[in-house]
Amino acid sequence: MKIFEVRDIEYSYLGKIEALRGISLEIESAEKVAIIGANGCGKSTFLKILNGLIFPDRGEVKAFGEILSQELMNGEFNSIFRSKVALLFQNPDVQLFSPSVWDEIAFGPLQLELPKEEVIKRVEDILILLRIGHLRERSPHELSIGEKRKVAIASILTINPDVLLLDEPTAGLDPRSTRELISLLLEANDAGKTIITATHDLHTIPEIADRCYIFSEEKKIITEGRTDDILSDRNLLERCNLIHQHKHRHDENWHKHPHGH
Amino acid sequence: MHIPDGYLGPQTYGAFYAIMIPIWYWASRKVKETLKSKQVPLLALGAAFSFVIMMFNVPAPGGSTGHAVGGAFIAIILGPWHALMSLTVALVIQSLLFGDGGITAIAANCFNMALVMPFTAYFIYWLIRGSADILSRRGLVAAFMAGYISLNIAALFTAIEFGIQPFIARGPNGEPLYCPYPLSITIPVMGFEHLAFFGWIEGGITALVLSSIAKIEPALIVKEVKLNKLWVFIGILILLTPLGLIAQGTSWGEWSGEELKRILGFIPEGLKNLENLWNTLLSGYNIPGWEGPLFQSLGYILSAIMGVVMVSGVIFMIGKLLSFWEEN
Amino acid sequence: MKPVDSFRTLPAWLKTEGIGTFQTTSFETRKSSFIKKTLSDITGFLRDTLFTSVWVREKGFLQGMDPRSKLLGVLFLIITVSIMRTINPLLYLYILSVILAIASRIKIVFFVKRVWFFIPFFAGVIAIPSLFLVPGKPIFSFLVLTITREGITTATIFVLRVATSVSFLILLILTTKWDHILKALRVFYVPSLFILILSMTYRYIYLLIYTMEDMHISLLSRTIKRHTLQEGQRWIAGRIGFIFYKSRRLSGEVYDAMISRGFRGEVSILDTFRMKGVDYLWLSLSLGVFIMEIAS
Secondary structure, three states: OEEEEEEEEEEEEOOOEEEEEEEEEEEEOOOEEEEEOOOOOOHHHHHHHHOOOOOOOEEEEEEOOEEOOHHHHHOOHHHHHHHHEEEEOOOHHHHOOOOOHHHHHHHHHHHOOOOHHHHHHHHHHHHHHOOOHHHOOOOHHHOOHHHHHHHHHHHHHOOOOOEEEEEOOOOOOOHHHHHHHHHHHHHHHHOOOEEEEEEOOOOOHHHHOOEEEEEOOOOOEEEEEEHHHHHOOHHHHHHOOOEEEEEEEEOOEEEEEEEEO | OOOOOOOOOHHHHHHHHHHHHHHHHHHHHHHHHHHHHHHHHHHHHHHHHHHHHOOOOEEOHHHOEEOOOOHHHHHHHHOHHHHHHHHHHHHHHHHHHHOOOOOOOHHHHHHHHHHHHHHHHHHHHHHHHOOOOOOOHHHHHHHHHHHHHHHHHHHHHHHHHHHOHHHHOEOOOOOEOOOOOOHHHHHHHHHHHHHHHHHHHHHHHHHHHHHHHHHHOHHHOOOOOOOOHHHHHHHHHHHHHHHHHHHHHHHHOOOOHHHHHHHHOOOOHHHHHHHHHHHHHHHHHOOOOOOOHHHHHHHHHHHHHHHHHHHHHHHHHHHHHHHHHHHO | OOOHHHHOOOOHHHHOOOOOOOOHHHOOOOOOHHHHHHHHHHHHHHHHHHHHHHHHHOOOOOOOOOHHHHHHHHHHHHHHHHHOOOHHHHHHHHHHHHHHHHHOOOOHHHHHHHHHHHOOHHHHHHHHHHHHHOOOOEEEEEOOEEEEHHHHHHHHHHHHHHHHHHHHHHHHHHHOOHHHHHHHHHHHOOOHHHHHHHHHHHHHHHHHHHHHHHHHHHHHHHOOOOOOHHHHHHHHHHHHHHHHHHHHHHHHHHHHHHHHOOOOOOOOOOOOOOOOHHHHHHHHHHHHHHHHHHHO
16 A cells, blocks of 8 residues: 655745755555655655645645645544654654653653553553653653653654654664664564654664665755665765765774765 | 742732733633644743743843843734743743742732733834834834833832832731832832843843844744734723722722822822722722631732723723724 | 865864963953853752752652642642731741651751742841831830831741741742642643643753853853953843744744644643542641631
């Protein structure tokens, strides 16, 4: 089943600053897809469009066969869509607005009007799963950046969405937490969840995506394809500013080689 | 300017709750109309902003520093109703979570800093600026005056609230129970501080902040509320309310017109009539058995509500008549 | 984004040694007093909230209570304090607040200090002149100044009243988690949307304060010569403008994040508050004190 069908969309902020130009793509259910691009290429904007938070100026986005629009989102469709598609924001400070970690993780399911017992169960399970039980009483401003990221992830997992839109999910996580998050995402994908990740962290892409799209600094899709093929095309990656010649030292010798972030 | 618990007697703080609760209700409806659910983060961030700017130390002449309340430029950039709600939230948090300003005095503090100050500032700003450009000399003078005058009016109200305490409540031997100084002391003291020092800081910061915001986002500062005759009268209503409250003190025989005359130095003719009106309306009010302080406060609050409703009703009617008259 | 190549070589001036030498005396300590003052205010603010949150975790009398009954009881007591007309009952209530502090395992020195040294200091300053200014029976004369019996009564009642109300408010703040205080406002029928706004405000105050701290630190580290008054004020106004701009953008983003998780203008607040025996005891105590005062 097709989850998203995006046809030739354009978007600009305040009608002036261009953020996306002529983007088209399709995403199937239970796929793992990455949107790759340097900062400012429009990845975050694109995820917000997929999440039905903003709407394109031109072109159309179909989700579950329906064309997303403000009118559609004002109606019945909204609560179904919100329980199926969740977005992890790039800035966790934006996503953590509740007084405590517990309240934060409970916010989504409470909004979906799940029974109280179910809400409590989900929150407790996720606290164990992500090993953040000790943070439950803390306020967001008392958390480190890595902890904030984990709580933000927890807050969307309790919704139990079919589609996870992740904006730089591993930024600020230590290597061990990154590994744990990736295996968690893979397990979720095996269970049938669709995972769409926007990132410029090339190391994690082979694991979290089978397919990827590269957004250029001209806010267009330059290329798409299987992850392995794309990541082996060094020239392409350098052209998109995803890797650059890096000067550093090996055994007393300085040398330059391509380096990704 | 945050009044702590214990400075105001129950009659006064109770009356302020009676005034503020309907205003809060009205303001929240007003804000909801324009913004729907988007108001939640907007108000929260507006309130956080209002809280934080009070922490800036502003350099002042002679190496000293002072704080700005910010009520003036918040009103000009957010509009007065939003300013009312944002500042209320900030003041509630200061009192309830940081102990800055009393619980019983929340309504009085909100009256001074979240109602009187932003509305006065907004009114003065657009009155002086007219259709001039925001960064023109006239626009900047308007911003300065809005900050300077609104802070002083808020301070004046605070001084009045303090100053009426010795007349409202006295102990068994006639000693004051709450803030011990009469108007003849509180008004000059507060007035001097604010006219000579804090007002300049507030005015200067208001003008500077507005010009800095105008440079980032000039489209932001727009007149969203029409300043028609009705607004002028609402302004007068706000000014009249505490005078009405002072006049009410006489209902309990603690304070005669003569005394008022001595304190204020003069007594407006209209106020005298208002006082007579109160006495007539409320003469049957001192029901035997209602002598306890609680019941007295209740009575006081009740009549304060009545007073506010009546004054606003009259002013509303005058406003309606005027606009009707203008149209024809 | 600019192509990376343009950053590859440093301009020549950036590779030279900076001008100027250290002259310890020429750096005026007062040069940026407003920056340092704000920074120390921020540090003080953060330290206070840290110290405040220490006592919440103690297993004391007030900590074990349902926040709703605690808030209600504290309010009854503060209102009672506000209607008292003589010294003795005020003194009893002040003693009650100290007993409550002990029962809640709050270090008594900390508690008394917090109440007397910081908040009603101003009240004390206000009260002293009233010793002389309130007319009445003279009991002590010093040159032209006369202390009256009424003056002493006024000053004592005033200071005691402020201190006692502040004591109860501080007890509430010290023994209750901040979000529980806000959730407890439900007992006064405060709409849950308003409670959400209050708690979001508290949460984002910290974000803005950290931003503000960074701004001041970076200004301090770049300050070479003394700021003129005008420069200082201009800088502050610019920063306030920036914080406003930032908070407005943030509010739009936060709104998106709320919508994304199903927010549609209504919230249900989940709390785990339970009234226990101690709550009924506390409520009857505070209500009893309140009724006694009215009856007398």
